Amino acid sequence: MLRIAVPNKGSLSEVAAEMLAEAGYSGRRDSRKLVHTDSRNGVEFFYLRPRDIATYVGSGALDVGITGRDLLLDSGSAAREIEPLDFADSTFRFAAPVGSDIGDIAHLAGKRVATSYPKLVDDFLRARGVESTLVKLDGAVESAVQLGVADAVADVVSTGATLKAAGLEIFGPVILESTALLIGGPSDHPDVDRLLRRLRGVLVARKYVIMDYDLPADQLDEATRVAGGIESPTVSPLKDEAWVAVRVMVRADEANQIMDRLYDLGARAILVTAIHAARL
Numbered sequence: 001m002l003r004i005a006v007p008n009k010g011s012l013s014e015v016a017a018e019m020l021a022e023a024g025y026s027g028r029r030d031s032r033k034l035v036h037t038d039s040r041n042g043v044e045f046f047y048l049r050p051r052d053i054a055t056y057v058g059s060g061a062l063d064v065g066i067t068g069r070d071l072l073l074d075s076g077s078a079a080r081e082i083e084p085l086d087f088a089d090s091t092f093r094f095a096a097p098v099g100s101d102i103g104d105i106a107h108l109a110g111k112r113v114a115t116s117y118p119k120l121v122d123d124f125l126r127a128r129g130v131e132s133t134l135v136k137l138d139g140a141v142e143s144a145v146q147l148g149v150a151d152a153v154a155d156v157v158s159t160g161a162t163l164k165a166a167g168l169e170i171f172g173p174v175i176l177e178s179t180a181l182l183i184g185g186p187s188d189h190p191d192v193d194r195l196l197r198r199l200r201g202v203l204v205a206r207k208y209v210i211m212d213y214d215l216p217a218d219q220l221d222e223a224t225r226v227a228g229g230i231e232s233p234t235v236s237p238l239k240d241e242a243w244v245a246v247r248v249m250v251r252a253d254e255a256n257q258i259m260d261r262l263y264d265l266g267a268r269a270i271l272v273t274a275i276h277a278a279r280l
């Protein structure tokens with residue numbers, strides 16, 4: 001049985017549960033349940049606080065887990081990154097009040113910096129020889145300056161809207177680029193590969209679409225340059241020998257530009273369909 005740690009709350013939990021469902025696993029129905037066994041797929045899910053997941057996986061108590069890179073590094077656990085999962089992308093940044101004279105990390109010497117990720121920030125500042133006083137908060141860190149408990153903050157930034165609303169602006173270098181990860185522990189469980197293949201299949205199904213179109217046969221080389229597929233396009237004959245039918249996988253975010261270019265080459269009846277599951 002593969003033992004998997006999944007986030008029970010916060011911004012990672014919903015997407016992680018969706019990905020696992022799309023990968024064919026059953027999940028808990030009651031959001032208060034802490035453990036769920038999917039015996040058909042030979043896995044057991046443990047619903048844990050995202051911040052604690054690296055600790056369980058790093059100690060070997062659980063085999064793999066889903067958490068953020070920032071949380072993994074802040075935990076100091078021996079867990080390691082297996083694969084990025086393409087969600088919960090964020091950067092970890094310093095911010096100070098708009099117009100303040102803190103414009104560089106050197107200016108943080110002797111200042112108070114509020115954060116929920118003290119190890120991450122401490123490691124970063126220490127490595128650069130800056131000595132600050134860290135103020136450890138649980139969340140809503142952006143309010144710390146307005147409320148007078150810190151001079152600057154270090155926190156997760158996505159759109160930047162939370163910082164802006166609190167009258168703060170980013171300064172200094174990027175502390176970390178974070179994303180959701182599959183993490184593993186000290187020993188490799190033989191079933192991790194299957195989980196990984198399934199999760200990769202979900203990522204492919206989300207990122208790619210199938211494109212079918214009819215094309216004048218003499219345009220095939222040109223069309224293959226526009227959309228070459230993973231290995232190579234599937235080409236089928238049509239009754240009218242001057243035409244062929246082509247099927248190819250393309251990135252979903254490029255589908256419309258590719259359709260425009262194929263249309264200009266003479267392609268017609270261009271159809272795009274979603275991929276439900278994939279294994280490349």
Ligand SMILES: Nc1ncnc2c1ncn2[C@@H]1O[C@H](COP(=O)(O)OP(=O)(O)OP(=O)(O)O)[C@@H](O)[C@H]1O
Binds near residue numbers: 010090159179180
């Ligand atoms: N606005 C956001 N955009 C993208 N990723 C985010 C965002 N907020 C948090 N994250 C990521 O989610 C993870 C934080 O998990 P956590 O459970 O603390 O989420 P949370 O939404 O902050 O939950 P909580 O309500 O407990 O604070 C980190 O990896 C972090 O980088």
Ligand SMILES: O=P(O)(O)OC[C@H]1O[C@H](OP(=O)(O)OP(=O)(O)O)[C@H](O)[C@@H]1O
Binds near residue numbers: 138140142156157159
């Ligand atoms: O750049 P933005 O798009 O505004 O997103 C960043 C904010 O999102 C998260 O907050 P969350 O909602 O998790 O609250 P928290 O601070 O209590 O964790 C994070 O801690 C930032 O505050």
Ligand SMILES: [Mg+2]
Binds near residue numbers: 139
């Ligand atoms: Mg949060």
